[in-house]
Amino acid sequence: MKQLNEIESPPTASDSAGKLGEALVHDLDTGIEEAVFDALSVGDTDQVRVLVEELHFSDIADLLERLDDDHRATLVEILRVNFDPDILPDLDESVREQVIELLGVDVFAAALAELDSDDAVEVLEELDEEDQKQVLDAIPDGDRQLIEEGLSYPEDSAGRLMQRELVTVPTFWTVGDTIDYLRKSAEQEANPLPDHFYSVYVVDPKHRPVGEVHLDTLLRSKRPINLLDIMASDLKQIPVTTDQEDVAFLFRQRDLASAPVVDDAGRLVGVVTIDDIVDVIDEEHEEDIMRLGGVRETDLYEAALNTTKARFSWLVINLLTAILASSVISLFDATISQMVALAVLMPIVASMGGNAATQTLTVAVRALAMKEITATNAGRLIGKELLVGAINGCLFALLAGGVAWFWFDSSALGAVIAMAMVVNMMVAGLAGTTIPIYLDKNNIDPAIASSVFITTITDVVGFFVFLGLAALFLI
Amino acid sequence: MKQLNEIESPPTASDSAGKLGEALVHDLDTGIEEAVFDALSVGDTDQVRVLVEELHFSDIADLLERLDDDHRATLVEILRVNFDPDILPDLDESVREQVIELLGVDVFAAALAELDSDDAVEVLEELDEEDQKQVLDAIPDGDRQLIEEGLSYPEDSAGRLMQRELVTVPTFWTVGDTIDYLRKSAEQEANPLPDHFYSVYVVDPKHRPVGEVHLDTLLRSKRPINLLDIMASDLKQIPVTTDQEDVAFLFRQRDLASAPVVDDAGRLVGVVTIDDIVDVIDEEHEEDIMRLGGVRETDLYEAALNTTKARFSWLVINLLTAILASSVISLFDATISQMVALAVLMPIVASMGGNAATQTLTVAVRALAMKEITATNAGRLIGKELLVGAINGCLFALLAGGVAWFWFDSSALGAVIAMAMVVNMMVAGLAGTTIPIYLDKNNIDPAIASSVFITTITDVVGFFVFLGLAALFLI
Numbered sequence: 003m004k005q006l007n008e009i010e011s012p013p014t015a016s017d018s019a020g021k022l023g024e025a026l027v028h029d030l031d032t033g034i035e036e037a038v039f040d041a042l043s044v045g046d047t048d049q050v051r052v053l054v055e056e057l058h059f060s061d062i063a064d065l066l067e068r069l070d071d072d073h074r075a076t077l078v079e080i081l082r083v084n085f086d087p088d089i090l091p092d093l094d095e096s097v098r099e100q101v102i103e104l105l106g107v108d109v110f111a112a113a114l115a116e117l118d119s120d121d122a123v124e125v126l127e128e129l130d131e132e133d134q135k136q137v138l139d140a141i142p143d144g145d146r147q148l149i150e151e152g153l154s155y156p157e158d159s160a161g162r163l164m165q166r167e168l169v170t171v172p173t174f175w176t177v178g179d180t181i182d183y184l185r186k187s188a189e190q191e192a193n194p195l196p197d198h199f200y201s202v203y204v205v206d207p208k209h210r211p212v213g214e215v216h217l218d219t220l221l222r223s224k225r226p227i228n229l230l231d232i233m234a235s236d237l238k239q240i241p242v243t244t245d246q247e248d249v250a251f252l253f254r255q256r257d258l259a260s261a262p263v264v265d266d267a268g269r270l271v272g273v274v275t276i277d278d279i280v281d282v283i284d285e286e287h288e289e290d291i292m293r294l295g296g297v298r299e300t301d302l303y304e305a306a307l308n309t310t311k312a313r314f315s316w317l318v319i320n321l322l323t324a325i326l327a328s329s330v331i332s333l334f335d336a337t338i339s340q341m342v343a344l345a346v347l348m349p350i351v352a353s354m355g356g357n358a359a360t361q362t363l364t365v366a367v368r369a370l371a372m373k374e375i376t377a378t379n380a381g382r383l384i385g386k387e388l389l390v391g392a393i394n395g396c397l398f399a400l401l402a403g404g405v406a407w408f409w410f411d412s413s414a415l416g417a418v419i420a421m422a423m424v425v426n427m428m429v430a431g432l433a434g435t436t437i438p439i440y441l442d443k444n445n446i447d448p449a450i451a452s453s454v455f456i457t458t459i460t461d462v463v464g465f466f467v468f469l470g471l472a473a474l475f476l477i
Numbered sequence: 478m479k480q481l482n483e484i485e486s487p488p489t490a491s492d493s494a495g496k497l498g499e500a501l502v503h504d505l506d507t508g509i510e511e512a513v514f515d516a517l518s519v520g521d522t523d524q525v526r527v528l529v530e531e532l533h534f535s536d537i538a539d540l541l542e543r544l545d546d547d548h549r550a551t552l553v554e555i556l557r558v559n560f561d562p563d564i565l566p567d568l569d570e571s572v573r574e575q576v577i578e579l580l581g582v583d584v585f586a587a588a589l590a591e592l593d594s595d596d597a598v599e600v601l602e603e604l605d606e607e608d609q610k611q612v613l614d615a616i617p618d619g620d621r622q623l624i625e626e627g628l629s630y631p632e633d634s635a636g637r638l639m640q641r642e643l644v645t646v647p648t649f650w651t652v653g654d655t656i657d658y659l660r661k662s663a664e665q666e667a668n669p670l671p672d673h674f675y676s677v678y679v680v681d682p683k684h685r686p687v688g689e690v691h692l693d694t695l696l697r698s699k700r701p702i703n704l705l706d707i708m709a710s711d712l713k714q715i716p717v718t719t720d721q722e723d724v725a726f727l728f729r730q731r732d733l734a735s736a737p738v739v740d741d742a743g744r745l746v747g748v749v750t751i752d753d754i755v756d757v758i759d760e761e762h763e764e765d766i767m768r769l770g771g772v773r774e775t776d777l778y779e780a781a782l783n784t785t786k787a788r789f790s791w792l793v794i795n796l797l798t799a800i801l802a803s804s805v806i807s808l809f810d811a812t813i814s815q816m817v818a819l820a821v822l823m824p825i826v827a828s829m830g831g832n833a834a835t836q837t838l839t840v841a842v843r844a845l846a847m848k849e850i851t852a853t854n855a856g857r858l859i860g861k862e863l864l865v866g867a868i869n870g871c872l873f874a875l876l877a878g879g880v881a882w883f884w885f886d887s888s889a890l891g892a893v894i895a896m897a898m899v900v901n902m903m904v905a906g907l908a909g910t911t912i913p914i915y916l917d918k919n920n921i922d923p924a925i926a927s928s929v930f931i932t933t934i935t936d937v938v939g940f941f942v943f944l945g946l947a948a949l950f951l952i
Contacts, residue, residue: 039853060730068854181696188697198734199693200675217692218674221656222663254759255535257752259673276751277732283755284729287762288843294766295839296832302844306864313836314869317829321876324828328821335817342810345820346803349936352824353799354792357771357929361788364770368763369777374569378514379543389781394789401796453928454832461824 038065042073050080063092066101067303078104087113091121095128096303102129111140114149118197120165120278123152127162160249161242163282164263164272167196170205171229173212178225180215200260200275204233209269211237211262239264242271249274250282251373290371293449294364296320316454323458327352330462334469337477343410344472347419350402351468355426355460358394360453362387362434367449370442384435391431395424414476422468426460433459513540517548525555538567541576542778553579562588566596570603571778577604586615589624593672595640595753598627602637635724636717638757639738639747642671645680646704648687653700655690675735675750679708684744686712686737714739717746724749725757726848765846768924769839771795791929798933802827805937809944812952818885819947822894826943829873830901830935835928837862837909842924845917859910866906870899889951897943901935908934 034053041049054062054077062081066074066089078101081089085105090113093101102110114122114137126134126149134153138146148166155161171180180202187195202220204213213233223232238256240249240263252258253276263272292299296316301309331338331348338344366383369375375383399420407416433456438448509528516524529537529552537556541549541564553576556564560580565588568576577585589597589612601609601624609628613621623641630636646655655677662670677695679688688708698707713731715724715738727733728751738747767774771791776784806813806823813819841858844850850858874895882891908931913923 035851035853058731060732064730064849067849068851070854070857184693184696185699195693195697198691200734216673217696218659218670221659221692221695222670224660254755256533257535259675259752276755277734280729280751280755280758283758283762287758287766291762291766291769291843292839295769295835297836297839300840300843302840302849302858306861306868309861310865310868313833313865314872316836317832317869317873318876320829320832321825321873324825325880327828328825331824332821335821338820339814339817342814342820345813345817345823346807346810348820349806349824349827350796350799350803353802353932353936354795357792357795358788360770360928361772361791364767364772365775365777368766368775374539374542374777376510376543378510379545382545383777386781386784390785390788393781393785394792397789398792398796401793405800453835457828461828465824 034061035065035068038077039069039073042069042076045076047076047080050077054080059086059088060092062086063089067094067097071100074100075104082109085109085113087116088121090114090125091117094300094303096301096305096308098125098128107136107140111137115141115145118165118167119145119148119152120163122149123162127153127157156243158246159242160240160244160246160263160274161272163246163249163278164242164274165196165278166272168270168273169195169199169202170209170211170270171202173204173206173230175204175229176225177220177223177227177229177232180220180229181225199273201273202229203262203270203273204229205270208267210267211239211264211270213237214262237262239268240274241266246282247286250279250286253279254283286371289447290367290449293447294367294453296454320454323454323461326458327461327465330465331469333466334473337469337473340477341415341472343406343412343415344469347406347410347415348465348468351419351422351426352457352461352464354398354402354423355430355464356453356457358391358427359430359434359456359460362391362431363438363453363456366435366438370438370448375439375442380439384432384439387431387435388428389431391428392424395427398427399423412476415472418471418475419468421471422464425467426464429463430456430460509536510540510543513552514544514548517544517551520551522551522555525552529555534561534563535567537561538564542569542572546575549575550579557584560584560588562591563596565589565600566592569775569778571776571780571783573600573603582611582615586612590616590620593640593642594620594623594627595638597624598637602628602632631718633721634717635715635719635721635738635749636747638721638724638753639717639749640671640753641747643745643748644670644674644677645684645686645745646677648679648681648705650679650704651700652695652698652702652704652707655695655704656700674748676748677704678737678745678748679704680745683742685742686714686739686745688712689737712737714743715749716741721757722761725754725761728754729758761846764922765842765924768922769842769928771929795929798929798936801933802936802940805940806944808941809948812944812948815952816890816947818881818887818890819944822881822885822890823940823943825877826894826897826901827932827936827939829877829898830905830939831928831932833866833869833902834905834909834931834935837866837906838913838928838931841910841913845913845923850914850917855914859907859914862906862910863903864906866903867899870902873902874898887951890947893946893950894943896946897939900942901939904938905931905935 034057038050038053041053057065066077069077082105090098114125117125126137129137138150141149152162171183184195187193201214201216203211204215206212213230213235214237215229215233219232238252238258238261240252240261242263242265252261258276260273260275262270263274265271288300298312301312366375402423403416403420406419407413437456441450442448509532513525513528516528541552544552557580565573589600592600601612604612613625616624627637646658659670662668676689676691678686679690681687688705688710689712690704690708694707713727713733713736715727715736717738717740727736733751735748735750737745738749740746763775773787773791776787841850877898878891878895881894882888912931916925917923
């Protein structure tokens with residue numbers, strides 16, 4: 003009992019800790035943002051510089067995103083000297099483009115050369131070909147090669163995602179050899195170690211990975227112990243061209259912290275770590291939710307005109323489907339002119355079907371994204387949704403039928419809307435599952451089967467069945 | 478140029494590596510699932526045992542989810558001896574409940590005791606109070622205390638998420654002291670070290686964290702070096718009651734791999750690692766996408782009757798809003814009976830507004846979830862969406878007006894639908910942003926403002942403006 007009470011009303015002491023946490027987590031919000039904004043508005047450059055100096059690069063990135071175009075340009079001017087390159091990967095795409103333009107090719111290229119190769123590739127891959135070439139030309143040879151190599155892997159592949167810097171050791175080394183090597187490397191001027199790493203990889207003479215030793219394993223083992231005896235050898239090796247969504251799925255499925263990436267010959271070429279996966283998961287989510295909502299991509303920071311253009315194409319499709327639904331209604335215009343109640347009630351049938359279909363679609367799209375629907379259970383799922391549609395269809399047939407009867411004092415009208423409701427809700431369950439599953443089977447993103455398409459079906463069926471039955475039985 | 482060519486048509490060698498990756502990532506799909514299914518169908522228990530023995534626990538969890546009830550019960554019977562406790566946290570909630578019931582309290586309690594405390598809490602928190610108590614009573618004292626402690630933190634807090642097992646060292650230790658301690662601890666029978674860890678935490682005598690030493694830093698430093706000299710002291714400390722979404726935001730924002738959790742007195746009580754955060758991010762996203770789609774939670778594996786019940790309440794709300802929209806239409810029944818074309822065209826106005834509003838809503842809800850909308854840019858965002866609505870409204874006014882004019886040979890009808898379109902698209906932009914922002918400000922999940930509510934507004938406004946203008950100008 004006790005802990006449950008605590009769950010519902012946490013004691014005041016931990017409550018204040020919660021607020022502390024809130025402040026800690028959102029520390030950019032607490033005044034600094036507005037202070038920078040105010041200083042920018044009055045043109046107090048020195049004050050802005052002082053305020054920004056203390057900020058973490060990801061907070062500066064947030065700040066740049068939230069400012070309007072003029073203030074953003076001013077802030078970039080202030081940041082230009084000693085520009086922190088880590089700001090770039092954290093920026094939203096459309097803001098990043100603007101910042102890059104403001105910085106100019108030379109400053110941008112210098113910043114890029116300072117980034118880790120995977121981050122540099124991530125920033126550069128969004129630019130168009132010509133801009134890429136111009137920037138690459140301004141980058142020193144060594145860095146340029148690493149970045150070009152990264153860009154040579156397919157978009158959204160493990161090769162683009164992986165970090166090339168990693169620690170490899172031969173099979174015959176001991177714990178002591180490895181620790182000595184790490185200490186010695188750290189002392190060298192051209193330090194070959196990555197900034198951070200979680201494992202060392204044991205490779206054979208052909209540079210193929212044979213095992214992985216987590217750093218904590220290394221630390222709890224005595225110096226003379228052979229790496230072969232403590233390494234984990236059940237490595238999940240990721241081919242370099244694997245799609246990043248599959249990589250993310252593997253990480254989730256196996257609770258991995260990192261995984262080695264190999265080329266066609268099985269040679270170790272890099273390592274993917276879980277923090278890169280978090281970005282992939284966020285991207286994936288964004289794609290799903292945006293497509294379901296009929297938006298191509300997040301356009302929060304886009305200019306109004308670009309946003310209008312992007313949304314327009316989707317709305318054109320909707321206009322066509324709406325005209326299709328209207329033409330179904332126009333088949334029955336004679337019926338409607340005899341009984342206007344039909345025009346009043348027909349949106350109810352369509353809307354209920356549309357919402358039931360959206361519910362089913364959402365569950366199906368999410369399950370497909372999580373790879374939870376397979377050949378063995380797809381049929382069962384469709385059957386279940388059909389059943390759910392049938393049961394809810396009967397329940398809402400009673401409710402809507404009752405409302406129609408009471409409202410227009412016609413039991414026949416109630417019966418017609420009730421029948422149409424059952425049919426449309428079952429169609430909703432069927433279309434909401436079969437269409438995304440069919441698209442997924444044909445390697446089309448099922449989220450594209452957004453409400454627009456599914457609700458077209460329920461609109462057309464809803465209007466047709468309701469008005470058709472009315473024409474048959476009521477007129 | 479070269480790398481861009483490669484992006485579009487990767488060479489065949491890497492293509493086959495991609496397929497290898499596909500097979501590797503989805504290895505449960507390739508035959509094993511169907512083989513188990515077939516063996517279960519013919520009742521060949523031994524064959525099932527052989528097939529399942531080789532599987533990773535997360536694959537067994539997937540398998541259990543995908544089977545129907547009867548086969549699932551048979552498989553649980555087969556797995557009962559030496560039941561792998563790690564299967565439990567990986568199961569979907571409704572399947573897990575069923576598996577727990579099949580296992581019985583004693584086997585389940587034994588499995589729970591073997592899990593890490595945070596996993597055990599995760600499994601147990603989903604059960605109802607009575608079942609929790611029954612299971613806790615069957616767990617040995619020491620394990621039970623740890624689990625009860627975990628359950629005492631608020632739901633969805635850092636305390637529930639964190640791992641209690643961690644490595645702390647005093648401020649006066651050197652690298653050598655730490656390595657010796659880790660080696661000695663690993664030898665002890667009651668090994669106090671966690672299974673895996675990425676950092677050691679330096680704590681003061683009051684057990685408050687003062688710094689963190691990443692394991693790679695420890696490994697590249699010489700033995701006599703003091704931890705105080707190499708530790709990272711800019712720790713982001715997370716109060717134990719912080720909401721898990723805020724914790725996830727912090728991890729993303731700062732690219733953290735792990736972070737210390739402290740109690741009210743600032744004492745180190747646990748550590749949150751990035752792999753726990755991946756689950757939180759998935760959960761969060763699931764919540765957003767489901768709420769936007771008008772589903773309370775994923776119900777893929779729920780029985781049809783439970784699913785029906787859960788969806789019913791949402792559809793009831795939709796029925797009420799649909800009746801509201803219908804009553805707006807009924808205000809104009811005299812107008813419609815004089816001009817049936819209005820009934821044919823009115824769904825176009827409503828549907829375009831509804832879809833434009835859903836687009837805006839989706840972008841706003843996602844941006845709010847990512848904490849990208851703040852006091853400084855909210856007004857600008859609303860203004861932008863209003864502008865987007867106005868521009869697209871004018872464009873679709875021309876298109877829909879043209880269609881109406883052509884279809885019903887009436888320029889006046891075209892003008893009326895054009896005006897209604899502009900108004901409704903602007904309302905869509907306004908409602909799609911202000912409503913989620915308002916809800917978020919009042920600490921209500923903005924995703925709950927799902928299409929159902931937003932489209933009610935665009936339905937009501939669309940019908941009212943279109944039919945109202947028609948009544949004024951056409952009749």
